[in-house]
Amino acid sequence: MLAETICSAASAAGLGIAAVTAYRKRFLAATRIAAYSLVPIGLVLTGVVEWVAGIAFKPSVWLGFGLLAVAWVLFMTTRAVERRGSGTRKERRAAERAARGGAVAPAASAPSLGSPGARTQPVPGTRTRRSSASPDDDFSDIEAILKKHGI
Structure with missing residues (x-):
């Protein structure tokens, strides 16, 4: 009224x-x-x-709105995580096919301009480990930067 x-x-x-x-x-x-x-x-x-x-x-209506909000947050969270993952869906599918022995992944299919044994560019988003035996090698990059700047 x-x-x-x-x-x-x-x-x-x-x-x-x-x-x-x-x-x-x-x-x-x-x-x-x-x-x-x-x-x-x-x-x-x-x-x-x-x-x-x-x-x-009605409290049940507000509970329904709350559940819709939770579902929306979960959906958007999964989309954000998916976008931060390793590339697009197309790239992941190609990588899965390459792992199963099917088609070659796009990053691995591009031949390098150098010799066949030449080193290729690392795939973005992946980290490479150093196989250094001593901890002094870890500081070699820092020393090179400091020498470059005259410090």
């Missing part, structure tokens, strides 16, 4: 503003305001306001 009264008052106020706007000879704006002000009373007369008011105060 309260929602219907508020919608009726909003429509009456809107029609009043439309009348004042028409009095100022701004007929296009007045017509647009009148159209917007008739929407709340139209919703009341069709029963939409009563339906929405009935839904808004």
